Amino acid sequence: MTDDTHVEWREWGAAPFEEAAAADRPVLLALTATWCDSCHEMDAETYGEPRIAANVNDGFVPIRVDVDRRPRVRERYNMGGFPSTVFCTPSGKVLSGATYLGPDGMRQVLGSVRDLWNQKGEDGGRIPRALAGEPTPAGAVDERIESHLAGQLDEKWDPRFAGWGTDAKFPLPETIEFALKRAREQAVETLGVIGESLYDDESGGFYRYAEGRDWSDPHTEKMLDVNAALLRAFANGYLYTGDEDLLDPATGARDFLVATLWNGSTFGGSVAPTDENDGADSDTDDPSLGPRRDLTGYAGGNALAADALLTLAAYTDDDTAREYADRVLEALERTLVASDGVVSHFAADDGTAPELLLADHARVVRAFATARQVRGPDALGTDRDPLTVARVVADAAIETLQEPEGAFRDGPAAGTGLLDEPLRPLDGGVAMAEALLDLAAICDEVADEPGSADSSASERSPDDYRTAARAGIAAFAGAWDRIGIQVAGYGAVAARLTRPELVIAVGGEPGTDLHRAALRVADHEAVVVPDAPTAAGTATVRVGESTREVETPDELMTAVSALTSDS
Structure with missing residues (x-):
């Protein structure tokens, strides 16, 4: 991997860990992202310092990881923000970690990690508690779950500045959608504040979050996932209220996606902060082209965008939203969804893209189920019903990612470093359960005659999909009273299962x-x-x-x- 530092970075994979074992060295993982200004600052200030780079090259095996391309690595090695600077053993166990390190801090940490490695070697590493393999807190799915999370809306509500919580303000679009049916005034007020504070009136699109409780000091990077989810939340706010003011940020986000992130067939993943103009597009070295963009077409983000655009089109007959949703779905089916339902995270000719990620599968299932609802069986412009795509993608996830106890893993139980350790994300399980319930309801209603497109998609019945969804929610229901407002969607899916x-x-x-x-x-x-x-x-x-x-x-x-x- 080439960059402006003097570090001899390796690509993520088995080879550098094998190299570390053979050389008896620890591994340095640098977790970065195209949109992350602090990551680029650390490259210039720390890794660009020749003596530090020489120290890293001589004593460690350095690996650079793009967290958007490797989300499973991100979730296992994230030190609380980006950049994440992680030292680990050749088996992938964590020795030490931090976020941003300046030159002095890096020198100190390099020395302490080398001392730890010399003293304890592999025994100095640890597996994070979240990956310990303990069973999830299973329980009954009942009305208490929705009631608890509806109560959390009031308990965590910020009556002074809107939103939930009293620290940094994240937009929480799924929480807004949960609140639209249970605390509508809170949801609408929060949408209004987001429109004022996180929406970019000049260039369109939403910023990632605000540092201040009062929604001040926004972090101005713009992510596809955030924009798609908020576009859908604003559209749903309009559905409930008929307030035309809520459509302006939704259509503005639509325009931002098309004007800034469209790569010709799908939407790219992100654009760096708008006040950062010393970087260039990821595809060029010309700094005059403005903030850095990652134009990689990620499966999950694009599926979420297609779902959001179809939602907007369903409520407003928006031709632009419909057109780009169609184009994205066609590209997903053509390039990222295999015939056996396995979804690739992005297109890579060398086969290095991760596959079978829970978040990708959940979003793809929901997007194609939404397409069947809004556009009908001919949505893809081919002989293949979008319901067929949704079913085979769902089947691959159930067969490969759902454990006997019901929880969904975030990906295959294999891989380099800590990827073979089980991680069962609650939010990913909620997204998959929600998509499966949509799928089951559609399958209940469509003709399933022998030889039809739908009947050839899967041997599973609608009740099989409901059973898988219920098991995914039940896997965490023993801790229903400890689930927070950030995963309020858990209450929405539980409600669908109980009434x-x-x-x-x-x-x-x-x-x-x-x-x-x-x-x-x-x-x-x-x-x-x-x-x-x-x-x-x-x-x-x-x-x-x-x-x-x-x-x-x-x-x-x-x-x-x-x-x-x-x-």
Whole structure:
């Protein structure tokens, strides 16, 4: 890996760890990101210092890791921010770690780590507690989970500045969506503050977070994941309120994605802080082109973006959002989703891209399920129904990542360093469970006749998907009272598992007035299925075992109101 430092960086993989073992040296992991200004500062100030670089080259095996390309490495070795400077044994166990280190701090740490290695060697390393392999706190999935997290909305609410918590303010888009159904005033007020404080009025797009409790001092890097999730949250805020002001940041985020992160087939991952102009595009050395951009098309981020853009299109008939969602989904299916459902994190001709990441699979399943709801079975412009893609991707995750006890691992139980140690992320399990519930509800409604596209996708039934979702949520339900507001989506999925869902099956092609009305029912968790096996021009509104047949948008709204109030 070439850079402006004097360190002889290796790429992540088995080879440098084998080299370290053969040379009897510890490993130095430098976790960085394109968008991270502090990472580039440390390159210049610390690794660019010739004596430090020589010390690193002589006494360690240095490995540079892009945390966006290697999220499993990030989650196992993150020291609390980036850059993360991690020293580990040749087997991957952690000897010591820090975030940013200036030259003096690095000299001190290099000496102490070398002393520790000389004294204890491999025995000086440790496996972080989160990777200890202890079973997750399983329990029953019941109404207490939603009630607890709804209570956390009030307990952690900041009445002075909005949002939740009294430290640095992260936008928490999934928490906002949870609050839209349970504490709408809080959700809408938080959206308003985010629009004022984290939205870039000049260039569009949302900043990552704010340092101050009052949403001041924003960190101005812009991430695809953050922008996609907030675009969807603002669109859902508009769904509940009809407030046109909430559409402005949503369409602005759409425009930012298209103007700044579009790489020709997918969206790139990030753009560096807007006040940083001494870096260049990742694809060029010309500093006049503005902030650094990572134009890598990551599967999970693009799936989330497609889902958000389809959500916006469903509520507003936004042609630009629909067009780019279609293009992203087609690119995902063509380049990143294999025929067996295995998703690659990004496209790499040399086969070095990680595969079977839980977050990627969860987001891809949900995006293609959303496409089936908004665009219908012909969304991909091919003979392949998006539901087919969602099912094979879900099946690969269930078969490979779900443990017998129910929890989902973040990736395959194999790999270099600590990658073979189990990590069962709660947020990833929630995302997968939510996607599986959408998938199950759609599969309930579509024709599943022998030889159809849907029937060839999977041998699993809708109840199989629900069972997998419930197991994923139950794996953590023994600690329901310790789950915080940052994972409020856990309460939303638990609620869907403990009470009847709203499903609207619409006969005929997508885009009719009845289908559009179904998409705009004020419940972002409702599942809508166009081209369902019911008479064209009619819809079936279902809440649990209760159903009503309707023919007009007004009748649909009346039926939804009646059935949901009775449930």
